[in-house]
Each structure stands twice: as C-alpha cells, then as structure tokens.
Amino acid sequence: MNYEEAHFIYFSPTHTARAVGKAIVQGLGVGFEETDLTCQQLQGELLVDSKITVVAVPVYGGRVAETAMERLRGVYGRKSPVIPVVVYGNRDYEDALLELKDWCVDHGFIPFAGAAFIGEHSYSRADRPIAAGRPDEADLQLARTFGQKAGYLLKGLGTLEQWPSLEVRGHYPYKVKGPKTLQTPETMATLCTACGKCVKVCPVQAIRWEKPVVSDAVLCIKCCACVKQCPQQARIFETPYTDLLFKNFSARREPELFGLSDL
Numbered sequence: 001m002n003y004e005e006a007h008f009i010y011f012s013p014t015h016t017a018r019a020v021g022k023a024i025v026q027g028l029g030v031g032f033e034e035t036d037l038t039c040q041q042l043q044g045e046l047l048v049d050s051k052i053t054v055v056a057v058p059v060y061g062g063r064v065a066e067t068a069m070e071r072l073r074g075v076y077g078r079k080s081p082v083i084p085v086v087v088y089g090n091r092d093y094e095d096a097l098l099e100l101k102d103w104c105v106d107h108g109f110i111p112f113a114g115a116a117f118i119g120e121h122s123y124s125r126a127d128r129p130i131a132a133g134r135p136d137e138a139d140l141q142l143a144r145t146f147g148q149k150a151g152y153l154l155k156g157l158g159t160l161e162q163w164p165s166l167e168v169r170g171h172y173p174y175k176v177k178g179p180k181t182l183q184t185p186e187t188m189a190t191l192c193t194a195c196g197k198c199v200k201v202c203p204v205q206a207i208r209w210e211k212p213v214v215s216d217a218v219l220c221i222k223c224c225a226c227v228k229q230c231p232q233q234a235r236i237f238e239t240p241y242t243d244l245l246f247k248n249f250s251a252r253r254e255p256e257l258f259g260l261s262d263l
C-alpha cells in the first residue's frame with residue numbers, strides 16, 4: 001500500500017498537542033486532512049482508510065484526557081497505520097501513551113510509532129513557569145524529523161500487518177484517576193470586556209454569560225483554555241498544583257520516541 005495522504009486528529013485545549021501533532025504530520029511529507037475534536041464532537045463515525053493517521057492528545061493525571069477519549073469514540077481505522085502522540089506538562093505521562101496505543105489497536109489501527117512530547121503546563125504561570133514555551137523549536141524540529149522517518153518507512157511498504165507490535169512506556173492496570181475537584185477558573189470583572197473568547201474556546205461549553213462570566217464547576221475540565229486565551233488576562237485559575245509543579249517539575253524533560261529507532 002502506498003500511503004499518499006494523512007489524517008491528523010486531535011484534542012488540544014491549549015494548542016500544544018496540536019502543535020506537536022502538526023509538526024509530525026508535516027514531516028510525513030504528504031497532504032493531510034485535519035479533524036479537530038477540541039470543541040466539537042464527531043457527527044456520526046469517522047473511518048480512516050488508506051491514510052497515515054496521527055492522533056495527538058494531552059495527558060491529564062497520567063492518563064489520556066477523558067474528554068479526548070470521549071471525542072475519539074467514533075473514530076476507526078481499517079488496518080491503517082497510526083502514530084499515537086501524547087503531550088504532557090513536564091511532570092510525567094505515566095500510562096497515557098499506552099492507553100492511547102491500546103485505543104488505536106481496539107479501533108482498528110496499526111500503531112507503528114508513537115511519541116510523548118512536552119507542552120507548557122496548563123497550570124504554568126508567568127511567575128511560576130512549568131515547561132513555558134514548549135513545544136519549542138527543538139521539540140518541533142524533532143517532531144518533524146520523526147514524521148519524516150515515519151513517512152520514509154511507509155513509502156512503498158507492502159503491508160503493516162506483519163509489523164512488530166509497538167512497545168511504549170506505561171503499565172497495567174492504568175493509573176487510577178483521582179476524584180474530580182470542583183474548582184474552576186474565575187473572571188476578574190474589572191478586566192473582562194465580555195468579548196466572548198472564553199466561551200468560544202471552552203471545549204465543554206462550561207462558561208456562561210453572566211456578570212462576571214462564570215464557569216460551571218461540574219462541566220469544567222480545568223484545561224485552562226479560557227485562562228491562556230483570554231486577550232485581557234481576565235481569567236485566572238489559582239491552584240496549589242502550580243506551586244507544587246513549579247517546585248518539583250521545572251527541570252527540562254525531553255521527548256520520548258518509540259518504534260522507529262532502527263531507521
């Protein structure tokens with residue numbers, strides 16, 4: 001099979017998974033289509049056939065972000081090659097890549113390469129930076145080269161059915177998810193101009209038009225899309241995790257690549 005096209009599927013509230021996935025898909029060197037599941041559900045099912053697929057999602061609590069898993073539910077491959085990619089905020093990705101790889105197999109894809117990259121932590125703040133500015137140019141260059149290698153491998157490859165099973169880091173049973181806490185970002189009424197950007201970028205429609213704008217604590221997934229994309233910096237999310245992460249997980253971590261080491 002000659003794979004001449006790619007499909008890029010992602011969930012990425014603060015755009016780091018999107019940036020990494022896009023660099024990989026660009027590296028493949030073929031035309032590609034995008035399915036952005038950040039703010040929308042699939043209408044029906046999506047069958048990806050005869051294309052190389054790149055799936056990129058963030059890590060929440062050492063697992064794939066739950067909303068990403070929900071949005072991916074209707075996506076299927078037909079023995080199509082896939083590159084699962086997780087992006088995490090410099091603490092750890094624990095079982096997320098394994099979980100995403102398993103999802104790929106269960107959904108009819110053949111994972112032949114995978115990666116864990118680092119993105120600026122959702123809870124990074126200017127005075128307590130955690131992986132601020134990542135993925136940076138070095139990360140993106142690595143992602144493009146990784147994509148290039150994958151594209152080279154697939155060029156002219158007859159079939160992937162005999163391809164050895166992809167091994168990634170992670171454990172069974174997957175890490176148990178912690179209980180949901182009901183804190184949400186808040187709006188500083190004096191700065192808010194009611195421009196509506198936060199409402200548009202919220203992946204789960206948790207933000208309501210009231211004065212000041214408020215988040216529904218049950219719906220909110222604390223992704224901080226509203227905090228990072230507010231043009232007035234009127235949205236804040238103060239969590240003790242910021243201090244903890246800044247103190248313990250500021251040392252630079254490097255991306256991990258799986259499956260193409262012998263190329």
Ligand SMILES: Cc1cc2nc3c(=O)[nH]c(=O)nc-3n(C[C@H](O)[C@H](O)[C@H](O)COP(=O)(O)O)c2cc1C
Pocket residue numbers: 011012013014015016017018057058059060061062063087088089090091092093118119120121122123221222223224
């Ligand atoms: C609720 C939540 C949980 C998170 N858990 C982790 C984690 O377990 N490990 C980690 O390193 N980063 C964690 N992060 C940080 C994100 O993985 C990181 O910021 C990622 O780059 C966000 O992806 P996005 O920009 O595509 O939304 C978490 C972020 C949120 C919002």
